[in-house]
Amino acid sequence: MQAHVTGRANMRAWEESKPKNFFLADSHLQALLQYYLGDALAQYRSQLETLGEQAATVIDENAKVEDLIGNHPRLERYNNIGERQEAILFHPNHHINGRMVWGSGIMALQAQAGQTVVQMGLYYLLCHNGEMGHLCSLACTSGLVRALQQAADETVRARFLPPLLERDYDKMQHGAQFLTEVQGGSDVGANSVVATDAGDGTWRISGEKWFCSNINAEQFLVTARASDASGTKGLGLFVVPRALPDGSTNRFFIRRLKDKLGTRTLASAELDFEDALAYPVGAIENGFKTVVELVLNTSRLMNAVACAGIMQRAYYEAAHYACTREAFGQAIASYPLVQEAIADLRTEAAAATSSSFYLAHLLDNIETGKADPDDHALYRLLVNVNKYLTSIRGTEMVHRAIEVLGGNGAIETFSILPRLYRDMVVLESWEGTHNVLALQVLRDIARFGLHEAFFRRMRTMLAQVTDNALAAHNQAVEAALTRLADTLTRLMQGDAAYQQAHARRLLDQIGTVTQGVLLLHEAAHGSEPLREALVAHFVARHLMPHYDAMLDDSYLKRIEAFMLAV
Numbered sequence: 001m002q003a004h005v006t007g008r009a010n011m012r013a014w015e016e017s018k019p020k021n022f023f024l025a026d027s028h029l030q031a032l033l034q035y036y037l038g039d040a041l042a043q044y045r046s047q048l049e050t051l052g053e054q055a056a057t058v059i060d061e062n063a064k065v066e067d068l069i070g071n072h073p074r075l076e077r078y079n080n081i082g083e084r085q086e087a088i089l090f091h092p093n094h095h096i097n098g099r100m101v102w103g104s105g106i107m108a109l110q111a112q113a114g115q116t117v118v119q120m121g122l123y124y125l126l127c128h129n130g131e132m133g134h135l136c137s138l139a140c141t142s143g144l145v146r147a148l149q150q151a152a153d154e155t156v157r158a159r160f161l162p163p164l165l166e167r168d169y170d171k172m173q174h175g176a177q178f179l180t181e182v183q184g185g186s187d188v189g190a191n192s193v194v195a196t197d198a199g200d201g202t203w204r205i206s207g208e209k210w211f212c213s214n215i216n217a218e219q220f221l222v223t224a225r226a227s228d229a230s231g232t233k234g235l236g237l238f239v240v241p242r243a244l245p246d247g248s249t250n251r252f253f254i255r256r257l258k259d260k261l262g263t264r265t266l267a268s269a270e271l272d273f274e275d276a277l278a279y280p281v282g283a284i285e286n287g288f289k290t291v292v293e294l295v296l297n298t299s300r301l302m303n304a305v306a307c308a309g310i311m312q313r314a315y316y317e318a319a320h321y322a323c324t325r326e327a328f329g330q331a332i333a334s335y336p337l338v339q340e341a342i343a344d345l346r347t348e349a350a351a352a353t354s355s356s357f358y359l360a361h362l363l364d365n366i367e368t369g370k371a372d373p374d375d376h377a378l379y380r381l382l383v384n385v386n387k388y389l390t391s392i393r394g395t396e397m398v399h400r401a402i403e404v405l406g407g408n409g410a411i412e413t414f415s416i417l418p419r420l421y422r423d424m425v426v427l428e429s430w431e432g433t434h435n436v437l438a439l440q441v442l443r444d445i446a447r448f449g450l451h452e453a454f455f456r457r458m459r460t461m462l463a464q465v466t467d468n469a470l471a472a473h474n475q476a477v478e479a480a481l482t483r484l485a486d487t488l489t490r491l492m493q494g495d496a497a498y499q500q501a502h503a504r505r506l507l508d509q510i511g512t513v514t515q516g517v518l519l520l521h522e523a524a525h526g527s528e529p530l531r532e533a534l535v536a537h538f539v540a541r542h543l544m545p546h547y548d549a550m551l552d553d554s555y556l557k558r559i560e561a562f563m564l565a566v
Contacts, residue, residue: 006326007326010324010325010326011324011325013324014320014321014323014324014325017320017323017324018056018316018317018320019056019316020053020056020057021049021052021053021056022052022053022055022056022125022128022312022313023048023049023051023052023053023121023125024049024052024053025052025056025316026052026312027528027529027530028349028350028353028354028528028530028534029121029124029312029353031522031526031527031528031531032353032354032357032522032526033048033117033118033121033357034526034527035522035525035526036117036357036360036361037117037118044118044121047104047105047118047122048118048121048122048125050104051100051104051106051122051125051126052125054100054104055125055126055128055129056128058096058100059097059100059101059126059129059132060128060129060416062093062096062097063093063097063129063130063132063133063265064416065091065093066090066091066093066094066097066132066133066265067264067265067419071091071093071265072091072264072265073088073089073090073094073133073216073257073265073266073267074088074089074257075087075088075089075254075256075257075267075269076088076089077254084249084253085249086249086252086253086254087216088215088216088257088267090133090216090265090267091265094133094134094265095169097132097133097134098134098169099169099170101126101134101138101169102166102167102168102169102172103167103168103169104122104167105122105167106119106122106123106126106138107138107141107142107145107164107165107166107167107172107174108165108166108167109122110142110145110146110165111165113364113367113368114364114367114368115364116360116361116363116364116367117357117360117361117364119142119360120301120302120305120356120357120360123135123138123302123305123306123309124305124308124309124312124353124356125309126138126309127305127306127307127308127309127310127313128309128310128312128313128316129313129416130262130263130310130313130416130419130420130423131262131263131265131266131306131423131426131427132265133263133265133266134266135302135306136213136214136263136266136430137174137175137176137214137217137266138174138302139298139299139302139303140174140175140176140177140213140214140217140221140299141164141174141175141217142298142299142302143175143177143221143294143295143296143298143299144160144164144175144177144219144221144239144295145161145164145165145175146294146295146298147221147237147281147282147290147291147294147295148160148161148164148239148281149161150290150294151237151281151282151286151290151294152239152280152281152282153280153282155201156239156279156280156281159279160219160239160241160279163218164219173217173218173219174214174217174218174219175214175217175218175219175220175221176212176213176214176215176217176219176220176221177220177221177222177295177299178209178211178212178220178221178222178223178271179191179209179222179223179291180209180210180211180212181193181207181208181209181210182208182210185210186432186433186436188223188232188235188288188291189230189231189232189235191223191224191225191235192207192225193205193206193207193208193209193222193223193224193225193273194206194207194224194225194226195224195225195226195236195238195278196275197226201279202277202278202279203224203226203236203238203277203278203279203280204275204276204277204278205222205224205238205240205273205275205276205278206273206274206275206276207224207272207273208255208270208271208272208273209222209270209271209272209273210270211258211268211270212268212269212270212271213263213266213267213268214266214267214268215254215257215267215268215269215271216267217242218241218242218243219239219240219241219242220239220240220241220242220252221237221238221239221240221281221295222237222238222239222240222273222278223235223236223237223238223287223288223291224236224238224278226284226287227284227285232288233285233288235287235288235291236280236284236285236287237280237281237282237286237287237288237290237291238278238279238280238281239278239279239281240252240273240276240277240278240279241277241279244277250276250277251273251274251275251276251277252271252272252273252274252276253271253272253274254269254270254271255269255270255271255272256269256270257269258270260426261422261425261426262419262421262422262423262424262425262426262427263422263423263426264422296431296432297379297380297383299430299431300383300384300386300387300431300432301356301359301360301363301383301386301387303387303390303391303427303430303431304352304355304356304359304386304387304390304391305353305356305357305360306427307352307356307390307391307393307394307424307427308349308352308353308356308390308394310394310398310420310423310424310427311345311348311349311352311393311394311397311398312349312353313416313420314345314349314397314398314400314401314417314420315342315345315346315349315397315401317401317405317415317416317417318341318342318345318400318401318404318405319333319342319345319346319563319566320566321404321405321415322338322342322404322563322566323563323566332404333563333566336556336559336560338404338563339559339560339562339563340559341400341401341403341404342404342559342562342563342566343533343537343558343559343562343563344397344400344537344541345397345400345401346530346534346562346565347534347537347538347541347562348393348396348397348538349397350519350528350534350538351393351515351518351519351534351538352389352390352393352394352515354515354518354519354522355382355386355389355390355511355514355515355518356386356390358382358514358518359379359382359383359386362375362378362379362382363379366379373453374453374456374457377448377449377450377452377453377454378450378453378454378457380444380448380450381441381444381445381450381451381453381454381510382454382510382514384432384437384440384441384444384507385437385441385507385510385511385514386511386514387431387432387437388434388437388438388504388507388511389507389508389511389512389515391424391427391428391434392428392434394424394427394428395421395424395425395428398417398420398421398424399421401417402417402418402421405417434504435503435504437507438500438503438504438506438507439500439503441503441506441507441510442499442500442503442506445488445492446492451488454510454514455481455485458481458513458514458517459481461517461518461520461521462474462477462478462481462517462520462521464521464524464525465520465521465523465524466524467523467524469532470520470523470524470532470535473516473520473535473536473539474520476516476539476543476544477513477516477517477520477539477543479543480509480512480513480516480543480544481513481517483509483545484509484510484513487505487506487509488506491503491506512542512543513543515538515542516535516538516539516542516543519531519534519535519538520535523535529565530561530562530565533558533561533562536554536558537558537559537562540552540555
């Protein structure tokens with residue numbers, strides 16, 4: 001009987017030992033924000049600390065309840081007198097969390113260019129709770145804001161932009177993006193939803209959209225065929241208000257809500273438009289260009305940040321469990337097999353965070369006019385590579401954390417890990433499947449020579465790492481960069497079939513080399529307590545093809561250091 005009491009006491013100790021503030025607990029995030037923001041970080045610290053505490057406590061608890069079976073969103077097509085309303089009803093916790101999310105100022109930050117790093121800091125903290133019914137909404141709204149700010153004419157911008165930047169949840173509007181159609185999927189050029197010019201500055205949209213997340217949004221960003229041009233050239237981009245000026249539904253009809261494996265507190269649907277009122281976002285002929293450069297790339301950045309936040313949460317769950325769970329007379333944290341899992345989790349979370357915040361930094365440079373041509377090229381290349389790599393690693397790392405918890409890890413009511421795992425499967429496909437991203441990278445390298453800027457920047461950053469303690473790791477990353485150049489040369493000399501067959505291998509190398517360079521550069525210029533251990537473990541895992549941990553006398557001490565730092 002005493003053993004049962006001790007076991008439950010240890011589980012209680014595990015719950016009590018978890019961070020109560022995700023910002024204060026994350027030394028790597030703090031070091032990264034200092035690295036990019038410098039003294040400017042001080043003006044945002046209060047926002048970050050407040051949301052860090054909310055995300056670790058009340059938002060976490062509310063999201064847990066909202067995800068229980070029976071508490072997911074539901075469709076109410078008609079009101080009490082039989083009028084069609086296409087309303088989505090949420091558990092009350094959804095709105096309680098929403099007020100904290102929008103109250104953090106996360107969307108209001110986007111009113112001024114150059115605040116992406118801070119915005120992603122807030123977003124990353126929220127991502128510790130998985131999608132939680134709001135993160136897709138934030139990503140879609142962010143992309144719509146950029147499209148309106150940079151592509152829409154003044155009349156459309158003035159009409160639709162202000163409520164998207166509102167921080168009061170009860171006054172704000174949020175956006176959704178409806179691109180996917182049943183016959184096309186990732187092949188957006190096959191889209192057949194039609195836009196007809198009404199002749200008065202507005203258009204009418206008709207047709208079926210197949211995957212419509214955040215269906216409860218007040219503003220829909222929609223692609224539709226607006227000319228006779230084939231493929232993506234004929235697609236225009238439109239904002240469709242949910243309601244007409246008289247308050248009635250804007251002639252869209254929800255077929256059903258999607259029953260998804262993950263992100264279940266986010267309402268996703270299939271719908272039909274029947275002459276819905278729409279407003280063009282920019283020139284019709286630039287519709288697809290705007291979608292890719294401003295909308296999808298925003299979502300791909302935020303998708304990667306979400307994966308990084310989820311990995312960090314998986315690390316917390318597993319590491320603190322290992323410190324309190326006993327097996328065979330001692331805490332499982334003392335076992336090297338567990339220490340290795342914790343080291344992997346901590347390292348991959350840090351690497352994903354580093355590469356994602358580097359992209360946020362590049363985007364700030366671009367949007368404030370500080371970017372050079374290499375910044376533009378790097379962003380175009382890495383936003384696709386990073387989305388691909390972080391989503392794959394995210395799923396792998398949540399699974400690794402579940403393994404640390406053993407049988408308890410598979411129990412939905414025991415920890416957040418099963419929900420994070422389900423959400424990660426969705427994040428892998430959102431905003432471009434792995435294959436779509438790989439082919440996009442191949443096309444961009446062939447057409448724009450993006451790899452030239454990449455190699456210039458990576459070599460410059462490596463040359464700036466002069467710390468003798470990091471010299472061996474620097475040499476290993478330089479060697480990996482050389483191997484990547486050889487891989488790219490060999491790949492581009494092959495025919496189309498050869499390139500497609502090996503495209504994902506190229507993305508794996510680009511992504512891991514980038515993360516290795518960034519971790520090295522941050523270690524040389526930052527203050528992360530585990531900086532050298534993070535670099536060493538990452539380089540050994542991914543960038544030293546002949547590395548053998550069994551022959552590394554420092555390996556056991558290094559993985560133990562990760563455990564001692566919990």
